[in-house]
């Protein structure tokens with residue numbers, strides 16, 4: 001992906017947070033790309049996703065506190081509704097009537113919440129995050145936040161993701177994050193992220209993606225029943241290792257986008 005294709009953009013979220021992103025111009029319904037917690041917008045190029053979706057108009061933002069976007073500091077400014085507002089600010093900036101939103105991990109859960117709140121989203125993909133209520137184990141999440149804000153916080157993250165077989169692009173992304181901000185994002189998960197995604201709006205197409213071997217696969221199929229979502233499975237033993245398949249999933253997204261443009265897209 002030559003750098004010449006990428007055009008930077010800036011906008012402001014509903015609470016005033018300054019956001020940065022990159023547009024890769026293309027055709028058809030624009031696709032807003034939403035990264036996960038310990039990531040930034042560079043993962044889309046690094047994972048090969050960008051090259052797997054050569055024609056689409058891609059809008060990749062840095063969520064608040066990540067990449068070049070504003071550090072907001074407080075956990076309550078990192079709740080999932082603030083993430084939703086970040087994505088909606090990008091949709092407002094480009095002013096299209098319809099968008100596809102594609103998110104990975106917590107960015108996928110965010111994509112589903114954006115679709116529930118905003119009917120400009122006609123298709124939402126959640127890579128390896130489901131739509132059901134989760135039990136946030138207060139101690140484990142607080143321990144994780146404390147480990148992240150410790151001096152060797154990057155090592156905690158990279159050792160863990162190495163150990164569970166994450167791809168290099170995910171491990172490298174951890175090294176780029178600002179640790180105090182990442183600890184605030186982690187504590188921010190207590191602000192609304194545990195709630196299930198309530199609905200699919202008429203005319204929306206939701207796709208939940210997880211690993212063939214995911215022990216929580218049944219939680220994803222619950223979303224299929226409850227929301228009328230589609231399920232894609234990737235050939236991987238776990239959700240974390242499914243990250244190796246992100247470019248392959250991008251190619252499937254491109255096929256659907258092309259199909260839609262030709263008027264034959266699955267609805």
Ligand SMILES: COC(=O)C[C@@H](NC(=O)[C@@H](NC(=O)[C@@H](/N=C1/NCC(=O)N2CC[C@@H](C)[C@H]2C(=O)N[C@@H](CC[S@@](C)=O)C(=O)N[C@H]1C(C)(C)C)C(C)(C)C)[C@@H](C)c1ccccc1)c1nccs1
Pocket residue numbers: 036037038105106109128129134135136137140141144156157158160161186189193194239240
């Ligand atoms: C089974 O987990 C996996 O398959 C790993 C997978 N995580 C998830 O899918 C979801 N999280 C979880 O399931 C669970 N949360 C967790 N802490 C919240 C969290 O995620 N992080 C906070 C920090 C940041 C790095 C991110 C993360 O990544 N930490 C990994 C592991 C990293 S190491 C360094 O310890 C993670 O999961 N830690 C768990 C535990 C603490 C319970 C062990 C629960 C409590 C929500 C169930 C995420 C998408 C989520 C869903 C709903 C609501 C909130 C978050 C990955 N995400 C990114 C890359 S891999």
